[in-house]
Amino acid sequence: MALRRDATARQMRLAAELRRLREAAGLASREAATLLGVSPAQISQIEAGLAGVSEKRLRRLAAQYVCTDEAFAEALVAMATDRTRGWWEPYRGLLPTPFLDLAELEHHATFLRDVQFLYIPGLLQTEQYARAVFSYRVPELPPEEVELRVRHRMQRKALLEGPTPKRYDGVVHEAALRIMVGDRATSRAQLAHVLGLSEAEHITVRVIPFDLEGFGGATSAMTYAGGPVPKLDTVVRDAPQGATFIDSEAQLNAYRTLFHKVEEVSLDADRSRDFIHRLTKEL
Secondary structure, three states, rough: OOOOOOOHHHHHHHHHHEEEEEEEOOOOOOHHHHHHHHOOOHHHHHHHOOOOOOOOHHHHHHHHHOOOOOOHHHHHHHHHHHOOOOOHHHOOOOHHHHHHHHHHHOOOOOOOEEEEEEOHHHHHHHHHHHHHHHOOOOOOOOHHHHHHHHHHHHHHOOOHHHOOOEEEEEEEHHHHHOOOOOOOOHHHHHHHHHHHHHOOOEEEEEEEEOOOOOOOOOOOOOOEEEOOOHOOEEEEEOOOOEEEEOOOOHHHHHHHHHHEEEEEEEEHHHHHHHHHHHHHHHH
């Protein structure tokens, strides 16, 4: 089987979890290879995300690594055997890989959470707002790439619609609501759009107002995607070099705590809707 040239974030996550299981079992890669009847190079390729692993071999590895968490093992099997060619695949080679990895992560997520301070979360953006965001980039993007990014962002929003939408909880600072990324009409339409989405049963939007005292959590921006089991949750954070995907258990616990701290100090859903409605009228 040919080795992959570019593993997706989901493939790399499976590889990382298999490596963690082996290390927790106290086995060297050579020992794992002997137990599985393959070469050490094959174990290294699997754990680097360069090669896939069959369901049969994955189950053998889980047994040899003494993985007693059946739900976790089944989730790994699902990751290994998934052959989904998602809507994002036509963008491969046209947009940066993190755009595709984020879309794939959201597609497989069981729930989604956002915390944002300067921008409206991507899943809540209107087309005009998203276009204003991408048009401001330095160096300036060609018009056709701006439109590709806007179209991709609009397609991501489909997971909040339809008969089985994902559960979404967003916490947005007043700064993000007030900054006019586009013109006044774009900002008004964006606030109205967020207000409309917040009426859906599966979507909760909460606001952190400027006048909240003692708030020091402005560095807590994140996208939190729930996995089929908590061990497979993922946090995505924007960084100067691009999106960073975080999946270690210690860091996940820290971001779970951060999200709940930010959520606790924000306005409740009803007061947040009133707040956004008032801002919309001001525009």
